[in-house]
Amino acid sequence: MLRIDHLVKTYGDKRAVDDLTLRIAPGEICGFIGHNGAGKTTTLKAVAGILSFDSGEILVNGASVREDPLSVKRALAYIPDNPDLYDFMSGIQYLNFVGDIFGVPAEERQTAIRTLGDRFGLTSDLAQPISAYSHGMKQKLAVISAWIHKPKLILMDEPFVGLDPIAAHLLKELMREHCEGGGAIFFSTHVLEVAEKLCDKVVIIKQGKLVRSGTMDEVRGDASLESVFLELEE
Amino acid sequence: MMLKALFRKQMMEFGVRFLRDRRTGAQSMAVQLVPAGYGQLYFAMMALIALAFGVFGSVFNTYAGLYQAKDNDLLLSMPIPPSRILLARLTSVALLGLLYQSLVWIPAILAYHLNAGFSPVPLILQLTVGLFLAMAVTALTCLLGWIVALISARLKNKSFITVLLFLIFFAGYYVLYGNAYRILAAILANADAVGDGVRSWAYPFWQAGGGAVGHPLPLLIFAVIASLCAALTWILLERSFIRIATTSRGTAKKVYREKAVRQGSVRSALFRKELKRFTSSAAYMLNCGLGTAFLTALAVALLIFAGQVREGMDLLLDGEDTVRQFLPHIAAFALCLTAAMNDITAPSVSMEGKTLWIVRSCPVRPWDALAAKLQLHVVLTLIPQLAAGIVCCVVLGLSLPASLLTLTVCAAFTVLTASAGLCLNLLSPNLSWTNETVPLKNSIPVFVMLFGSWGFLAVMAAGVYALSLLLSPALSLAAAAVLVALFAVLLLIWLRKKGTALYEGLGG
Known part of the structure; x- marks a missing residue:
């Protein structure tokens, strides 16, 4: 589903991502772990086609981000760490905007909005302007907008920040359901317990370089993910 | 927020024109009124016009800066006394009001001295009146800003109504300007009656006019009235600032009802x-x-x-x-x-x-x-x-x-x-x-x-x-x-x- 080969991204003299290579197969939830400034957001943005990169290759569902960015973007959804959405729209206007951009048929869209809105308890607030939303409500709206067009790959940057425990639980359920349906998820997190429980695969990055990757069992062995991570960071 | 580049340009333009315009400017009023001994009436009317300009020029800025400032929560969470925050905000309001008020008041002073001959003592008194006038402008601006904030919180189409209000004000400005010569002629023809009207209906400004032509007692009266207005505003705002700054006056929640949608391109x-x-x-x-x-x-x-x-x-x-x-x-x-x-x-x-x-x-x-x-x-x-x-x-x-x-x-x-x-x-x-x-x-x-x-x-x-x-x-x-x-x-x-x-x- 996602193939990153020798990705390099520099900001001036600094190599934010340095020769990163990884694979995520359909049905996998992959956790992306690293300290602040390790290059997680840069990598996710490069995969989403928001950031250009210096060298390497990124393929999503077989399509190259460089060569065929529109096909790649059609196949994925991206949720940033801070969901800055269109404050001038209401929740429903934003969802319809995303639905139109991704060509989601009206009926299918309404069903998805109703189902996801109800699950997250956001339906009654959809007529409200986004400017009146709390951080958590914006995060929920961003999650719904990501799910309504049924992407194959979902990229999320710290998706649990700002979500209440019920919404966080729901999101984990959704992530699992998405992968059971053949999709894949690549998300960054600092909450190692969540990664440990949720992920099939984990990628640890340090100063832009991949330091460990594999299935959860391969990476942590007999230890906890936290102890492995702390050991690698030393 | 609403004072945009065009409005500001227009106001600046007004200041220059207000002094020079032969038909409607301060100079034409001063020519007619000052030598005829109507100096007090002249300054009383100028004070009223200056007040209007000062208030309209800064009221929307007050609304945004005092009542809608986004950093109120942040500042209140810091070890800063709320009165200091309020003082900083009010200072910027007062300075802006003074700027717009000066677009009228300074040309008015210049026109007066061109017709009455230069004398330093009246000049000092006129500048002093200007400073107390700024206090009155600030007080009125805060009051109107509060009303604007209250109305705005209850409006649905705020942006359209703001634009509409601006256009109405703009149109009103040009209508008044277009008819200024006629209004001025009527004032000049009935100077005594207008003077009586100003004295009874705008007593503080009549005193401001008296102070500006060099009488100390009217100046004192005006100074006391303006200072009282400013002090009252300060006391009211200081007592209610935290509530004003932290209360969210959101409009009623609109509940979503599912409607049929059409897929767009x-x-x-x-x-x-x-x-x-x-x-x-x-x-x-x-x-x-x-x-x-x-x-x-x-x-x-x-x-x-x-x-x-x-x-x-x-x-x-x-x-x-x-x-x-x-x-x-x-x-x-x-x-x-x-x-x-x-x-x-x-x-x-x-x-x-x-x-x-x-x-x-x-x-x-x-x-x-x-x-x-x-x-x-x-x-x-x-x-x-x-x-x-x-x-x-x-x-x-x-x-x-x-x-x-x-x-x-x-x-x-x-x-x-x-x-x-x-x-x-x-x-x-x-x-x-x-x-x-x-x-x-x-x-x-x-x-x-x-x-x-x-x-x-x-x-x-x-x-x-x-x-x-x-x-x-x-x-x-x-x-x-x-x-x-x-x-x-x-x-x-x-x-x-x-x-x-x-x-x-x-x-x-």
Whole structure:
């Protein structure tokens, strides 16, 4: 589903991502772990086609981000760490905007909005302007907008920040359901317990370089993910 | 928030004109009133006008700065006494009020000394009156700002109502200015009665007038009244500041009811997004879209006053066939000049700000995103421009070819300004703003577009006139149409090639 080969991204003299290579197969939830400034957001943005990169290759569902960015973007959804959405729209206007951009048929869209809105308890607030939303409500709206067009790959940057425990639980359920349906998820997190429980695969990055990757069992062995991570960071 | 560049320019212009205008300015009032011994009445009226300017000039800024400031929570969480925060906010309100009030008060003082002869003591007293007047302006501004905040919190279409209020104020200003000579004549003819009226209905200002002409007691009375107003305002605000700063006066919650939706195209979704962004911001509409309102007003006014315009033109151009040949040029120039007040595309990329990731992560071609911005500018400008143009051509009795040529120049100019604004913004984007007034008011693209398009029109007018000396007037206008269209096409080609690449490179 996602193939990153020798990705390099520099900001001036600094190599934010340095020769990163990884694979995520359909049905996998992959956790992306690293300290602040390790290059997680840069990598996710490069995969989403928001950031250009210096060298390497990124393929999503077989399509190259460089060569065929529109096909790649059609196949994925991206949720940033801070969901800055269109404050001038209401929740429903934003969802319809995303639905139109991704060509989601009206009926299918309404069903998805109703189902996801109800699950997250956001339906009654959809007529409200986004400017009146709390951080958590914006995060929920961003999650719904990501799910309504049924992407194959979902990229999320710290998706649990700002979500209440019920919404966080729901999101984990959704992530699992998405992968059971053949999709894949690549998300960054600092909450190692969540990664440990949720992920099939984990990628640890340090100063832009991949330091460990594999299935959860391969990476942590007999230890906890936290102890492995702390050991690698030393 | 509502005091936009145009308004500020207009106010500054007023200050200069207020001193010099022979028919309606301070000088004309001083000439009539001061030597006749009506100095107190003169200054009392000037104080009232200065108060009005000070209050209208700063009231919307007070609303935004005092009652809607986004950093109130942050500052209140710091170890700063709330009274200090309030003092800092009120100081900026007072300074702004003083600035606008001075646009009237300083010319009034100058005009007085030109007619009464210079004397340092009255000057000191007049400046002192000005300072106490600023206290009154601040007090009234805070009160009105509070009312504006209360009304605004309960409005649904805040941005449209703000724009409407601004336009009404603007229209009122011009109506008053247009009738100022008549009002002034009436005041001069009934100076004694007006004086009695001011004394009874605006007692503090009558005392301010007395103080300004050199009487200490009236000055003292005015100073006490103004200081009391300011002190009362301070006490009220200090007691309620935390509540004002932290209370959210949200409108009633609107509950979502599912409605049938229709699937739209990518282009239409992007256009609706741009339109929604534009219409949801009074600042965006006032700074970059006033041309739409003015062109619409022009079309309506031409329809209503068609007969008078025709009569006036006939009278003016009787026997002036050479000038008549240039009517299409004049019409095109006027329509383009008004359309140039629209610079919707100039901040449109910057306005994406931190939300740029949305379109960038969606399957949208960069050109489609840019085309939606162009489309908004063209639709909102060209429709009223063509409407005004058609009415103008009919009223002026232009031939069909001349009318078509005029409208072509207008259309080409609008496409050119839309493209130029977008090019400039792509070359100089600002995506890291925290207050939308930064890309809307304090940005190079907007500044360049506003004055550059007027400059371009001036150069084009001179060029067309020069060309008309060599070719016929009709051919010179046709050449202008071709040239403007050519520039527009060149910019569109640049946008499609380089512009899209620049857009793709934004944010990293």
